Amino acid sequence: MLKKIVIPLLQWYNINKRILPWRDRNNAYYTWVSEIMLQQTRVEAVKPYFQRFITALPDVQALAQCPQEQLLKLWEGLGYYNRVRNMQEAARQVVSEHQGIIPEDYQTLLSLKGIGSYTAGAIASIAYHKSVPAVDGNVLRVITRITENNGDISRQSVRRVIEEALSEIMPEDKPGDFNQALMELGAVVCIPNGMAKCEECPVASLCQAYCHDTVDRFPVKAAKKERRQEDKTVFIIQDGEATALRKRPSKGLLAGLYELPNVPGHIDRERALEYVRKLGLDPLYIEEMPSSRHIFSHIEWRMEAYRIRVSSLEKAKDKDLIFADKEQTGKRYAIPSAFGAYARYIKEEKR
DNA sequence: AATCCGGGGGC
């Protein structure tokens, strides 16, 4: 009977819950921002971003009004950049349609951009004490182990069954604590990859997988597909004052962020010089840089690079190019980590 | 239902 986990879980959580910057503030905006940041992202990675973000944009109105360049800069390095664009769109919805107050109702929360079933449940239960489940990857792992549910967790049907089961046992007085207790247990005790610390688990005796010594067989997940390889040649074009950057398209991978100019495939020095001349620039030196690799969840970039000194960047015809000096680079342009290996040359003094 | 969308930390 699943209901038996409620009391021991809440007791365990009361004693073991981590102190987190967004926890116990009684502020729905803090809950919201933290939940968006925590999507597919670990607690430790989020902490410094959360503090900085809240300081810069302390409330829904500030978020709604923030220029997108600053918004992306605040998110730089966190990944999944649509999260923050969607959150701003939702903030504008909140201002225009909900008098600037983050909705309490689960269904209304669901109607906001970037808020799906998990995040709606998290905000409703944690910030507003509504009795709705919040099923994330941690909860799926914990519950499939306790119940020895061998369904593929990537299927909606499995998730729905778990949400319904949790709805029935949800403690009406502490739904937020209950949801967080499940997630906390999944994050620190009931962890993946054969690392589960069952001896520390408050509900081990109620766990079917523990009792049958099958913990590591759960959760069941469909095999992931291979990631595609993409070769690129990256250009670090400098005139001694500035480095050429380019703004990426507003849709797709790394949308709206800045990058070093680059072309598909690996090309030799001559073609690299040709590329630079076609921009209207006069190359003075060319230098091969170390190759670099960046792995996304679904793509792998294999990058080769040239650093090219030109007489003056001002001659470039390409209207998409931006000339970033050392100061601007740090403040204005959000450059994703994919270019991390070469980003340091952007700021570095040229020879 | 399958695919797209980042980056990092732990093993």
Next chain:
DNA sequence: GCCCCAGGATT
């Protein structure tokens, strides 16, 4: 290398 993370939108 491989796993997976306080997921959601789009097709």
